[in-house]
Amino acid sequence: MGLKNILIISEDKTDHLVLCSSLERAVPQRFNVTIATSLERPIDALMDHSNDAVILAQAPETDYLLRLAQKNEASVPIIVLLAEASPATVARVKNLGARDFLVRGNIQDDLLHRILDYSIELSAARTRIQSLSNRDALTGVLNRTGFRAHVERAIARSERHQSNTALLYINIDRFTNINDQYGEGAGDQAIKVIAKRLSSKKRNTDSVARLGGDEFAIVLEDVSAESNVDMVAEKMMASISEPMRLNQQQVAIEVSIGSAVCPENGGRFEDLVEAARNAMSQAKAVPGNKYFRYTDQLSFNSSGSSSLTADLRQAVRNDQFELYYQPRIDLKSEQVVGLEALIRWAHPERGLVRPDEFLPLCENMGLMKIIGHRVIEKACAAINWLDNAGLENIDVAVNVSFSQFQDNRFSEIVKDIVETSGIEPKRLEFELTESVVLKSFAQTKLRMEELRKLGHSFSLDDFGTGFSQLSHMTELPISALKIDQSFVNGAATNKQHKAVCMMIIDMAQRLDLKVIAEGAEDLEQVQFLKNANCHQVQGFYYSPAIPLQQIPRFAKEQMYSQSSFEAP
Ligand code: C2E
Ligand code: CA
Ligand code: CA
Numbered sequence: 001m002g003l004k005n006i007l008i009i010s011e012d013k014t015d016h017l018v019l020c021s022s023l024e025r026a027v028p029q030r031f032n033v034t035i036a037t038s039l040e041r042p043i044d045a046l047m048d049h050s051n052d053a054v055i056l057a058q059a060p061e062t063d064y065l066l067r068l069a070q071k072n073e074a075s076v077p078i079i080v081l082l083a084e085a086s087p088a089t090v091a092r093v094k095n096l097g098a099r100d101f102l103v104r105g106n107i108q109d110d111l112l113h114r115i116l117d118y119s120i121e122l123s124a125a126r127t128r129i130q131s132l133s134n135r136d137a138l139t140g141v142l143n144r145t146g147f148r149a150h151v152e153r154a155i156a157r158s159e160r161h162q163s164n165t166a167l168l169y170i171n172i173d174r175f176t177n178i179n180d181q182y183g184e185g186a187g188d189q190a191i192k193v194i195a196k197r198l199s200s201k202k203r204n205t206d207s208v209a210r211l212g213g214d215e216f217a218i219v220l221e222d223v224s225a226e227s228n229v230d231m232v233a234e235k236m237m238a239s240i241s242e243p244m245r246l247n248q249q250q251v252a253i254e255v256s257i258g259s260a261v262c263p264e265n266g267g268r269f270e271d272l273v274e275a276a277r278n279a280m281s282q283a284k285a286v287p288g289n290k291y292f293r294y295t296d297q298l299s300f301n302s303s304g305s306s307s308l309t310a311d312l313r314q315a316v317r318n319d320q321f322e323l324y325y326q327p328r329i330d331l332k333s334e335q336v337v338g339l340e341a342l343i344r345w346a347h348p349e350r351g352l353v354r355p356d357e358f359l360p361l362c363e364n365m366g367l368m369k370i371i372g373h374r375v376i377e378k379a380c381a382a383i384n385w386l387d388n389a390g391l392e393n394i395d396v397a398v399n400v401s402f403s404q405f406q407d408n409r410f411s412e413i414v415k416d417i418v419e420t421s422g423i424e425p426k427r428l429e430f431e432l433t434e435s436v437v438l439k440s441f442a443q444t445k446l447r448m449e450e451l452r453k454l455g456h457s458f459s460l461d462d463f464g465t466g467f468s469q470l471s472h473m474t475e476l477p478i479s480a481l482k483i484d485q486s487f488v489n490g491a492a493t494n495k496q497h498k499a500v501c502m503m504i505i506d507m508a509q510r511l512d513l514k515v516i517a518e519g520a521e522d523l524e525q526v527q528f529l530k531n532a533n534c535h536q537v538q539g540f541y542y543s544p545a546i547p548l549q550q551i552p553r554f555a556k557e558q559m560y561s562q563s564s565f566e567a568p
Contacts, residue, residue: 003032004120005050009065010057011037015081015104019055022109023116031116039065046074052120055102057081058089066096075127077119099123136210138188139195147209147217151269154221155262165262166220166229168236169276170198171284173254174356175214176486178246184490184497186246190253197239213465217276226261226293233257233291241289256283260294278364285361309365311347312358316367320346323378324545325396327554328516328538331530336555338395340431340538341379342545343371363403372404373413379428380421382548389552397429397459402436406443411450418454425455429479433461437476445476452477459516464500474511481508485519488539492524505532 008019016035023031039045046054046069056062056078069078077099082089085103093101099119102112134146142150154165172178172194179187191214198208198216205221218236223229237257243250258279266272275294283292285308315321321343328338345353362368379396386394404410418425430451437444437460448458459480460473464487483504490497501517508515517529520539529537543554 002030004030004052004116005032005034006116007034007036007045007048007051007054008057009036009039009045009054010081011059012057015057018107019081019112022107022112025109026113043068043072046076046078047072048076051076052123053116054078055081056098058083062093063096066093066098070097075123077123079115079119136195139192139210141195141199141216142207142209144209144211147207147211147219148269150207150209151219151272154219155267155269155272157221158262161222163222164224164264165272166223167260167262167272167276168218168220168229168233169211169258169260169273169280170216170218170236170240171256171280172214172240173256173284178251178253179486180489182247182249182251184486184494189246190244190251193244194240194253197242198236201235201239217273223261229259229261230291230293233259237289237291254289256280256286256289257291258283258294259291265294281360281364284356285358287357308358308361312362312365312367315345315347316370319374320348321371321374322346323375323382323548325382325548325551326538326545327543327551327558328397328536329542329558330536331526331534334558334561336391336394336551336558337536338397338429339382339551340545341375341382341396341398343375343399344545359401363401366403368401368403369407372401373417375399376414376417376428377421380417380423383423383427384421385548386551391552391555394551394555395427395429397431399431399461400436402439405432405436405447406440410447411454414451414456415454426457429457429459431459431461431482434463434465434473437473441472448477459514462518464504478513480514480516482516482518482538483534485539488517488519488525488529489521492522492528498528501529501534502532505534509533 006023008016010016020033020035023033034051036045042065045051046065054076056065058080062080066078066080068074069076078097080093080098080101082093082101082103085101090101099122100115102115134142134149136143151165151167157163158165172190175187175190178190191210194216195208195210198218202208202218203220207219209217209219211217218232220229220232237255240255241253243252245251258276258281260266260272260275260279262272265275279292279294283290322345323341324344325339325341327336328340329335330337343355343359345355345358347353359368362371375398379398383396386392386396407413418428432444432448452458457479458477459482460476460478461482462484463481464484481504483501487497487500487504491501492498505515514535516536516538517525517534518538520526520529520537520541522541525539526537526541542558546554
């Protein structure tokens with residue numbers, strides 16, 4: 001056991017003498033004493049982590065000091081040295097957070113030593129428990145709760161000292177590809193390596209957190225200039241993107257980083273995180289490793305991106321977006337029963353751009369609503385086109401984003417588009433992710449009710465990635481669950497993924513919901529899903545998203561194809 005630092009705060013020399021000599025007599029020797037007669041900066045002394053316990057002699061300012069410690073959540077145990085132990089006084093100081101008390105003239109060695117040992121032990125245990133609940137289990141860095149606590153403390157400090165606190169928001173590009181290509185285990189391994197690299201590059205006062213699957217954040221305290229933030233971001237980026245070994249292969253990872261500074265870009269935890277995340281999303285729209293600062297305007301400092309925003313506005317003007325359609329196959333009949341409409345940007349120079357590369361930017365530029373309406377218009381036109389091609393049994397699902405669903409006029413607009421097109425509303429389905437639902441539950445529920453009354457149905461997309469609020473989901477008019485591809489992909493080989501798939505299928509059946517597996521890539525996975533009584537499947541095994549014109553041929557081939565697994 002190392003030496004424990006005990007701070008004694010008393011104006012009375014006798015207190016010093018009595019306490020010091022008692023503490024010196026401790027066997028084994030374990031207390032190192034510091035004496036203060038009055039506190040010039042009491043808060044600093046109480047928050048000083050080098051003190052293991054404080055003995056505070058009763059004085060006119062005792063209550064004030066205890067309150068101060070309580071308010072600042074000082075973790076150091078405070079033992080009050082009272083003149084006399086009346087029940088009222090004891091109750092009062094305990095109420096104010098004192099861990100224990102001693103009485104002048106009645107200080108026995110073993111009592112004093114025991115109180116100190118016990119208080120220090122208890123504080124350490126509390127800190128340990130707290131740190132466990134503040135930590136991410138996989139990487140050991142802070143989790144969201146821990147991160148929030150640190151950022152809030154940093155914001156309070158920066159207000160006091162008129163300094164700046166900055167946040168970096170880091171997202172791994174195409175992380176699902178790593179999981180897909182090298183397996184979930186390798187994905188976890190990559191996350192751990194990244195957490196370690198970030199932690200090793202940070203300063204002592206800063207902390208690294210994992211906010212979700214492939215998202216990290218760093219809080220930088222007391223930053224003097226924006227260029228310092230830029231420097232740290234570049235350093236972190238360089239360190240993450242150094243090649244790492246996964247499954248005996250060298251893999252290079254690319255990241256998108258966004259930063260925001262307090263108080264300039266936001267004075268509260270939520271605002272600051274949101275601003276940094278926004279900047280990250282903007283960065284995400286540019287390929288390769290990149291870092292963006294948060295800016296209110298949508299003009300970017302970083303070269304290359306501004307042309308992308310200009311290109312996007314142009315794209316909206318000239319309607320350069322196209323829908324590709326991925327077939328949904330019924331596992332019993334093996335026929336096409338539905339299509340998911342997936343947007344593509346036909347960029348004049350870059351060719352087809354995938355949605356992950358430009359939708360986040362559209363969202364930030366406020367273009368998502370208009371793009372979303374066009375998607376619905378095109379999907380309705382597609383349903384009419386399918387009818388003309390003799391495929392009246394195929395439904396179409398479109399993805400909707402958070403901002404579309406936030407729009408109070410959304411249902412009205414949908415109604416208008418659907419009526420104009422003349423399609424049957426039940427042929428048009430909407431896909432919502434759990435995260436969209438959870439961001440604003442009441443609003444989402446309301447919107448879903450409106451659309452359900454119009455005759456539309458819903459499936460819950462990427463299901464399984466955010467199990468937390470499952471109970472809420474049963475309140476929503478959902479007709480299908482789509483098992484996230486990360487589980488489907490691993491189902492044939494990974495026990496846990498298999499269990500998640502089975503659980504979702506089982507649950508869906510009990511709730512009388514359809515269940516659709518996404519991202520099935522090989523026969524083994526399809527076979528597994530079929531055996532597990534999954535209703536429908538979507539994935540490269542059958543087809544990627546293809547242009548509408550190719551659907552009739554695909555549907556026909558499917559009709560004539562021998563069932564691959566019912567062969568003898
Ligand atoms: P999502 O809704 O989860 O779409 C499924 C994505 O998985 C599609 O990517 C699809 O091409 C891909 N995929 C399908 N089968 C497989 C497979 O077997 N293996 C693998 N590895 N991938 C498969 P895509 O088209 O790049 O779309 C990405 C995301 O962009 C979609 O995820 C969706 O959230 C969003 N998105 C696409 N179109 C729209 C749209 O019109 N509006 C909105 N709001 N979001 C859209
Ligand atoms: Ca979807
Ligand atoms: Ca999905």
